[in-house]
Amino acid sequence: MSGPDSQTEAAHGGSATETVIVLERLTKRYGEVTALDGVSLSVRRGEFFGILGPNGAGKTTLVEIVEGMRQADSGTVTLLGRSPWPRDTALLARIGVQTQASAFFARLTAGEHLRTVAALYRTDPATVGTALKRVGLTEKENARIDHLSGGQRQRLAVATALLHEPELIFLDEPTAALDPEARRELWGLLRSLRSEGRTIVCTTHHLDEAEALCDRVAIIADGRLAALDTPRNLIRSLAAPARLLVPAARLTPEAALALDGVDRATVEGDDLVIETSAANRVLTHLGDLMDIEDVTVRTATLEDAYLALTGNRTEHHR
Numbered sequence: 001m002s003g004p005d006s007q008t009e010a011a012h013g014g015s016a017t018e019t020v021i022v023l024e025r026l027t028k029r030y031g032e033v034t035a036l037d038g039v040s041l042s043v044r045r046g047e048f049f050g051i052l053g054p055n056g057a058g059k060t061t062l063v064e065i066v067e068g069m070r071q072a073d074s075g076t077v078t079l080l081g082r083s084p085w086p087r088d089t090a091l092l093a094r095i096g097v098q099t100q101a102s103a104f105f106a107r108l109t110a111g112e113h114l115r116t117v118a119a120l121y122r123t124d125p126a127t128v129g130t131a132l133k134r135v136g137l138t139e140k141e142n143a144r145i146d147h148l149s150g151g152q153r154q155r156l157a158v159a160t161a162l163l164h165e166p167e168l169i170f171l172d173e174p175t176a177a178l179d180p181e182a183r184r185e186l187w188g189l190l191r192s193l194r195s196e197g198r199t200i201v202c203t204t205h206h207l208d209e210a211e212a213l214c215d216r217v218a219i220i221a222d223g224r225l226a227a228l229d230t231p232r233n234l235i236r237s238l239a240a241p242a243r244l245l246v247p248a249a250r251l252t253p254e255a256a257l258a259l260d261g262v263d264r265a266t267v268e269g270d271d272l273v274i275e276t277s278a279a280n281r282v283l284t285h286l287g288d289l290m291d292i293e294d295v296t297v298r299t300a301t302l303e304d305a306y307l308a309l310t311g312n313r314t315e316h317h318r
């Protein structure tokens with residue numbers, strides 16, 4: 001099941017619109033806590049699918065049910081055309097689950113760790129070299145895991161999920177605790193997996209990550225599906241006004257409100273914040289009054305959409 005040919009077949013098998021995960025009215029309770037409350041959604045083959053939500057929203061429960069690690073109370077789950085529960089070993093060979101770096105055997109080397117996982121999957125040990133190369137860790141094969149940097153460990157975690165060339169990969173907060181540079185490096189790797197046609201399901205708390213990587217994003221709040229769309233549509237559906245920031249010393253709120261297209265104008269610190277649904281028009285007016293280089297344009301982000309959908313006030317902390 002290893003080798004580049006089977007990899008390509010596995011990654012590209014099936015039609016472009018095939019669904020690989022279908023959830024219908026999924027419900028899960030832990031005693032009094034309703035972790036999932038009737039979630040229905042589907043994931044298409046080849047998608048980079050994000051699952052976002054506040055702490056305790058039900059993301060882990062949802063993913064574990066899809067992976068076949070937990071049983072739902074009610075509703076149905078179809079994973080690659082089969083039911084993941086009761087445990088289906090044929091499915092395990094087709095999915096890759098990112099191991100949390102904290103679950104590694106820290107005293108092993110990167111190569112030893114991967115060979116252990118390869119043995120568990122009964123995969124050819126030769127796949128270890130390929131996986132290390134894919135994540136850019138060839139040089140670290142003989143380095144102990146506790147001597148790797150955070151970014152290298154996360155890349156090793158992704159390599160763990162790739163060893164047996166699965167067609168569907170589950171990632172759990174893959175860039176948690178990474179510095180910005182290491183995060184961006186890992187994004188590059190994740191994009192390359194996506195471009196091979198693999199389906200990726202990724203939970204994350206990072207909205208910029210979801211915006212940068214995901215084809216579609218499911219926002220889960222209180223065990224329910226609060227929204228499911230492309231990041232761009234989620235942002236657009238908010239119809240949030242653009243915010244234009246100009247130095248408060250250059251323009252008063254009254255003068256700003258007199259401009260055609262300005263909805264609101266408030267002073268925040270050294271800035272005058274202008275809200276408008278007609279940014280281009282207002283920018284033209286501002287260009288007549290000041291050097292346009294002094295104007296900062298802030299359009300809505302997935303963060304705004306997320307905060308609005310998860311019941312938090314939409315704020316711009318920037």
Ligand SMILES: Nc1ncnc2c1ncn2[C@@H]1O[C@H](COP(=O)(O)OP(=O)(O)OP(=O)(O)O)[C@@H](O)[C@H]1O
Binds near residue numbers: 030034053058061062
């Ligand atoms: N094994 C369990 N027993 C009891 N309650 C649980 C169990 N697992 C999760 N819960 C509860 O179910 C709810 C959903 O938890 P879950 O871990 O699925 O959320 P999450 O969105 O993954 O959160 P986080 O972002 O913090 O990882 C929470 O209220 C949690 O406390």
